[in-house]
Amino acid sequence: MMMDMYEDDEQEQGGGFNPADLLRMFLRRKWLFLIPFVLCLGMAYVAIKTMQPIYFSAGQVRVIREATAARTLTEGMPRYRSSRDADRETMTLIRTIVTSPIFLEKVVNELDLTVMDMLPSLVESDQIQDPNHPVEGFVLDRMVSTLEKSIRVNNQEPQIFTIGVRHTSPELAFRLSREILDSFLEEEQAGRLQASTSTRDFLNEQRQIYIAQLESAQQRLTSFQRTMLSTTLVGNPVNEQNMSQAEGLFSELQRRVNELDTTEITRSREAAQAVLPAVGQLSVLVAREADVLTLVRDLTGLEYEQTVAALATRPGADSQNLLGTMRLSLDSHLGRRVAQEYPQLAAAEQATVATYLYNLAYRDVLGGVAARFGGEVDAYRNFMTRQPEQAATLSRLQSEVESAQSMLHNIEQDITRENLSLAASMSEIGYRIEVRRDPRMPMGPIEPDKKKLAMMGFVLALAIGVGLVLVAEMLDRSFKSVQQIESVLKLKVIGALPVVEDGPFENLRRRRILMWVLVVVGVLALAAVGLLWVYPRFQ
Amino acid sequence: MRKKKRKGLDFDIESPLAIELRRVMIRINRELDLERKRCIMVTSSERGEGKSLFALHFSQVLAHHMQKRILLIDGDMRRPVQHTIFHTDRGPGLAELLRGEGDGLKPTGTLLSNLDFLPAGRAGENPSKLLQAIRVRTVFDRLKADYDIVILDSPPVVPVSDPLQFVDVVDGAIYMVLAGRTPRDVCERGVGILRSVGTNIIGVVANNLAEVLPYYFDHKYYGYGQRVRKEKGSD
Numbered sequence: 209m210m211m212d213m214y215e216d217d218e219q220e221q222g223g224g225f226n227p228a229d230l231l232r233m234f235l236r237r238k239w240l241f242l243i244p245f246v247l248c249l250g251m252a253y254v255a256i257k258t259m260q261p262i263y264f265s266a267g268q269v270r271v272i273r274e275a276t277a278a279r280t281l282t283e284g285m286p287r288y289r290s291s292r293d294a295d296r297e298t299m300t301l302i303r304t305i306v307t308s309p310i311f312l313e314k315v316v317n318e319l320d321l322t323v324m325d326m327l328p329s330l331v332e333s334d335q336i337q338d339p340n341h342p343v344e345g346f347v348l349d350r351m352v353s354t355l356e357k358s359i360r361v362n363n364q365e366p367q368i369f370t371i372g373v374r375h376t377s378p379e380l381a382f383r384l385s386r387e388i389l390d391s392f393l394e395e396e397q398a399g400r401l402q403a404s405t406s407t408r409d410f411l412n413e414q415r416q417i418y419i420a421q422l423e424s425a426q427q428r429l430t431s432f433q434r435t436m437l438s439t440t441l442v443g444n445p446v447n448e449q450n451m452s453q454a455e456g457l458f459s460e461l462q463r464r465v466n467e468l469d470t471t472e473i474t475r476s477r478e479a480a481q482a483v484l485p486a487v488g489q490l491s492v493l494v495a496r497e498a499d500v501l502t503l504v505r506d507l508t509g510l511e512y513e514q515t516v517a518a519l520a521t522r523p524g525a526d527s528q529n530l531l532g533t534m535r536l537s538l539d540s541h542l543g544r545r546v547a548q549e550y551p552q553l554a555a556a557e558q559a560t561v562a563t564y565l566y567n568l569a570y571r572d573v574l575g576g577v578a579a580r581f582g583g584e585v586d587a588y589r590n591f592m593t594r595q596p597e598q599a600a601t602l603s604r605l606q607s608e609v610e611s612a613q614s615m616l617h618n619i620e621q622d623i624t625r626e627n628l629s630l631a632a633s634m635s636e637i638g639y640r641i642e643v644r645r646d647p648r649m650p651m652g653p654i655e656p657d658k659k660k661l662a663m664m665g666f667v668l669a670l671a672i673g674v675g676l677v678l679v680a681e682m683l684d685r686s687f688k689s690v691q692q693i694e695s696v697l698k699l700k701v702i703g704a705l706p707v708v709e710d711g712p713f714e715n716l717r718r719r720r721i722l723m724w725v726l727v728v729v730g731v732l733a734l735a736a737v738g739l740l741w742v743y744p745r746f747q
Numbered sequence: 748m749r750k751k752k753r754k755g756l757d758f759d760i761e762s763p764l765a766i767e768l769r770r771v772m773i774r775i776n777r778e779l780d781l782e783r784k785r786c787i788m789v790t791s792s793e794r795g796e797g798k799s800l801f802a803l804h805f806s807q808v809l810a811h812h813m814q815k816r817i818l819l820i821d822g823d824m825r826r827p828v829q830h831t832i833f834h835t836d837r838g839p840g841l842a843e844l845l846r847g848e849g850d851g852l853k854p855t856g857t858l859l860s861n862l863d864f865l866p867a868g869r870a871g872e873n874p875s876k877l878l879q880a881i882r883v884r885t886v887f888d889r890l891k892a893d894y895d896i897v898i899l900d901s902p903p904v905v906p907v908s909d910p911l912q913f914v915d916v917v918d919g920a921i922y923m924v925l926a927g928r929t930p931r932d933v934c935e936r937g938v939g940i941l942r943s944v945g946t947n948i949i950g951v952v953a954n955n956l957a958e959v960l961p962y963y964f965d966h967k968y969y970g971y972g973q974r975v976r977k978e979k980g981s982d
Contacts, residue, residue, distance in 0.1 A: 236927070685930040693924055693951055696931055697938050702921070702950030703771035705801070706763060 229688075233681050240680055241673040244728050248672055251736055252665020259661075261653030265381040266360070266372025267389040268645040271298050273367070295363050298639075302369055303361045306392050312352045315387050316343060325380055326351040359388065368644065378650045385647035396641060408626045415619050422612035429605040445516045446588040448603030454585050457515055461578035465571060473567045480564035483557040484550060490561070491568055494545055503538045504569055508576040510534055515581055520610050539566050668739065672731055680724070760811055768801075768808040771921075771952060778949050779919055781813065786887065786897040787949070788822075790910045791923035792937035793903045797954040798923045799828045802900035810862035815895035818854055820865045822901040822913060824874040827867030829900060833857065835866060842868030844886045845877040854890075863894070878912035887916040904937045911944050919949040926955050 234241060273294055305311060316326075324331060324339045327350055331339050341347055355373075362370045371389055375381040433443075446454040480487040494500055510531045543562040550558065592599040687693050690701045759765060772781070779785050789802040799821075806819040820841055821829035830837045835855055843849045844865075854863035870877055891897055899917060901910040914920070920941060924934055941948055 684927070685932065686928050687924060687926045687931060687934070687953070689926075690953060690956070692931075693926070693934075693953055697922075697924075697934060697951060699922065699938065699948055700950045701953055702774040703767055703952035704956050705767055705797070705952060705954045706956060 232688075234677060237677045237680055240724060240728070241677050244676060244732060245669045245673040247728075247732050248669030248735065249665055251732070251739075252661055252669070255665070255739070256656055256658050256661050259656040260376055262374050262376060262655035263378040263381045263650040263652075264360070264372055264374050264654045265378070265385040265647045265650050266370045267385055267643065267647040268368060268370050269389070269393075270367050270642050270644050271295075271369060271639050272642065273639045291366050295366060295369075299361060299363045299369065302371065302392065305395055306359055306361065306371060306388055307356045309349075309352050309356075311391065311395065312355050313348060315384070315391055316348065316351055316355065318391070319383055319387050321351065321380075323347060323351075325377075326354050355384070358384070372647070374654075378653075382647055382649045389643070389647060393641065393643070408623065411619060411623045411626055415616065415623060418612065418616040418619055422609065422616050425605065425608040425612045429602075429609050432601065432605055444584045444588055445519055445606075446584050447606035448592065448599055449607055450519050451585075451588065451592070454519055454581070454588075457519060458578065458582050458585050461515065461574060461581060465574045465578055468567060468571045468574060473564070473571060476560070476564040476567050480561045483553065483560050487561055487564060490546070490549060491565055494542065494565055495568065495572075497545075499541060500538075500569060503534065503541060504572050504576075507531070507534050507538060507570075507573045508580075511573055511577040512580055515577060520613065535570075538569060542566050542569070664739070668735060672735060676728065676731065760808075764804065765808055768805050769812065771805065772808055772812065775919075775921070775949055781809075781815070781896060784891055784895055785919075786891055786899060786917045788899045788901050788910065788913050788917040788920040789923060790901045790904050790920055790937075790941070791925070792905050792929050792933045794826070794906070796903070796923045796925035796929060798903070799823075799832075799900050801921075801923055801952060801954070802898050803829065803832060806862055806896075806898045807859060809896055809898070810859040813896070815861065816893070817859075817862045818865060818890060818894040818897045819862065820854075820890070820897060820899045821867040822899045822909070824867045824870035824877070824909070825902060825907065829864065830866040833864050833866075835864070837866055838868040840866035840868030841886070842870035842874065842877055844868070845870075845882050847882075849886075865890070874909065875907075878909055880912065880915065883912055883916055887913075904940050905933060911940070911946075914941070914944050914946045919947040921949055922951045924951050924953050926953050928955065 321343065322339065323341045323343065327347070330347075330350070331337075343351060358374045360370070360372045360374065362372075364370065371385065371392065373381050373384040373388060375384065477487070484490065514528065514531060539562065542565045543558065546553070546558045546561045546565070550561070553561070588599075591602075687696070690704055693699070693701050775781065775787065779787070789798050789805070791798045802819060806817050809815065810817045819829065821827045822841060824842050827837055827840075830840075833855065839849060839852050843852060845868075854865040856862075857864055887897070899913060901913055904910045910920075922938060922941070938948065
């Protein structure tokens with residue numbers, strides 16, 4: 209290689225690295241090192257003194273991914289190879305949302321920012337005369353663009369993301385970061401819910417239609433019943449379609465009453481009389497009490513509703529629960545009354561007496577339901593016999609009402625199912641976001657970081673100085689010592705002169721110095737530009 | 748060390764440069780026996796390596812220490828500089844002698860009585876034409892007859908071929924190398940050129956070593972810059 213012939217002879221002979229030569233090299237080119245070094249340090253000092261302070265405010269969120277749902281929904285395979293991949297995707301998601309122009313425009317409008325807040329340079333440079341210039345058009349675009357450059361999204365730890373804003377004003381930095389974080393959470397939530405709630409919303413819309421249809425059918429039925437029928441048929445649940453079923457229900461009711469009368473009541477009366485011979489008087493006394501009568505009346509109403517629901521083949525879930533509660537209320541009330549009247553009886557004896565009284569009361573309940581329901585069956589039967597056409601119309605209208613009720617019931621069940629599914633699907637999407645730390649008002653500027661800048665300036669200065677010396681040394685193919693001259697030229701050195709300053713020498717020397725000055729200035733200029741361009745990206 | 752100053756000599760005879768030049772003189776004396784008539788050429792690879800000043804100061808040192816008649820010739824007819832040091836005219840000089848126009852032309856005296864100076868003269872556009880072997884020999888034979896030691900400050904050997912024309916009339920050549928400046932390959936090339944024509948290279952004088960070897964020398968030599976007054980009638 210060409211360069212091999214210029215290697216120092218000592219090195220060729222395996223002399224190796226000589227610290228003395230290195231020191232000599234730096235001493236020889238000390239100004240080439242010192243001048244750039246001092247200039248760089250000076251530049252760093254000026255930069256520190258003149259740079260505008262920048263404040264930073266950020267909020268921190270944690271994105272928790274569900275282990276089971278970190279899988280593709282259709283394939284069931286893991287969606288991510290590592291948590292870092294998941295974090296990377298989340299980072300992209302967050303950054304995409306918070307830097308989108310529409311999102312930032314919303315932030316600008318929400319905070320009612322002015323030109324002076326975000327673009328003071330435009331006012332100072334007279335590109336905009338009025339500080340209260342409306343935020344629209346190119347001004348809005350510039351503000352959005354400036355805001356986008358001020359936003360920082362970082363992922364310093366697994367699942368932990370920081371969303372922050374840099375600004376020359378601490379208050380604005382805080383307000384912007386606060387608004388961006390809140391808006392991001394809203395936007396993210398809305399995006400997740402949108403697809404899932406659409407089905408529910410559709411069903412809700414349909415439900416409203418079914419409610420209207422039911423009301424219309426009920427209104428037609430009621431209107432028909434009022435105008436065309438006797439009042440006895442108003443509200444009658446029996447119609448032509450369910451007549452046979454109604455008769456079956458009536459028979460069932462009668463059977464229950466008879467069974468209660470013949471079996472339960474007889475058995476319980478005998479047991480009660482064995483405990484309390486005067487139980488007959490007690491039963492008459494209790495049956496007339498207002499509380500008992502109210503309970504019996506309420507139970508009668510609930511039993512009747514259950515019967516009507518059975519007729520319409522609709523399970524009356526609410527009334528079923530309430531019925532059970534009411535039964536318990538009656539039972540406990542009667543138990544308390546027995547205890548009041550006959551405190552000397554043992555608890556088991558009191559319960560035996562109370563059971564008898566309950567059976568008596570329940571016979572009244574069932575009897576009332578059978579009577580009422582039977583009356584309606586009879587009324588419809590008579591109506592059908594006398595007015596068959598109107599019976600048919602009534603039957604049709606009642607069917608329409610039942611059909612509308614059934615459809616409404618079904619869609620309400622669908623809505624319930626959809627709500628449950630929606631809640632479940634939120635975890636199926638795979639992640640949830642929680643705020644770990646809200647943005648805070650910055651206490652001090654993050655820039656310029658004086659220590660960091662000083663260190664960077666020092667390192668850069670050192671690097672440039674050493675670099676220039678090394679480059680100069682590498683490019684220097686001249687002789688450095690008497691030994692080199694003798695070994696390369698194969699001639700004896702008969703004289704070693706220090707230095708002679710004269711005109712020709714000085715001209716050369718000046719030209720050489722000028723060249724290096726230009727090189728140094730050029731390198732420093734590049735370094736200054738590079739520092740100003742690179743430094744903000746280190747933040 | 749007490750400095751001695753000769754009358755009219757703008758050169759510190761006890762300076763480190765002068766001491767080093769004395770060493771050079773001693774070494775050359777061992778090679779060439781300066782008690783006899785000698786002609787020594789000073790050359791280098793390229794311009795600005797210090798040939799002219801070395802030639803000047805070396806001739807001054809010779810004049811100081813040897814009771815000989817010394818002649819310094821500015822052999823660089825293309826870019827002569829010695830006449831500026833001596834503050835004399837460029838011509839008539841060597842060029843005129845080579846052209847055969849130098850009848851009656853004598854070298855100029857200097858402040859040192861035993862040191863004379865012959866400027867380069869005006870060679871015209873093509874100095875090479877003057878450097879024909881027979882002419883060169885004729886002129887130098889005449890000059891060597893009048894002087895004991897002739898120091899020829901020749902052009903650099905790499906850019907031009909003029910030094911090769913003087914090889915046959917000189918007893919040896921001193922090769923100047925400017926340390927820390929002249930590239931090694933250029934120096935090698937210059938030496939190679941001289942060797943190719945059979946030049947007796949006495950040795951190398953390295954210049955500017957204080958820059959490549961800081962603190963190697965106690966102090967710099969500030970030898971040149973003042974006017975050299977011509978001392979008429981001095982020997």
